[in-house]
Amino acid sequence: MSELSKPECTHPSGHHLHICELKKAGSREEVATRTDAPGYLCHNCNASANQAEDLCNPSPFIKR
Numbered sequence: 001m002s003e004l005s006k007p008e009c010t011h012p013s014g015h016h017l018h019i020c021e022l023k024k025a026g027s028r029e030e031v032a033t034r035t036d037a038p039g040y041l042c043h044n045c046n047a048s049a050n051q052a053e054d055l056c057n058p059s060p061f062i063k064r
Contacts, residue, residue: 008056008057009044009056009057010023010056010057011053011056014023014053015056017054018042018047018054018055018056019031019034019035019042019046019047019049019054019055020042020045020047020055020056021047022034025049034049034050034051034054035047035048035049035050036050037050038050038061039051039053039060040054040055040058040059040060040061041055041058041059041062042055042056042057042058043057043058043059044056044057046063
């Protein structure tokens with residue numbers, strides 16, 4: 001069976017600023033600032049963020 005592959009980052013030049021990379025770097029305060037009112041979800045790592053540009057493969061979600 002073939003393994004499903006995740007889509008690439010949609011904005012590779014800004015990847016170093018994405019939530020997944022900030023978490024790896026230990027930038028807790030920066031992550032907290034960018035995730036305090038999330039409206040987007042990353043389909044690669046399931047991270048949530050306030051802005052789509054903070055994620056590799058984002059899509060908006062509806063807050064309930």
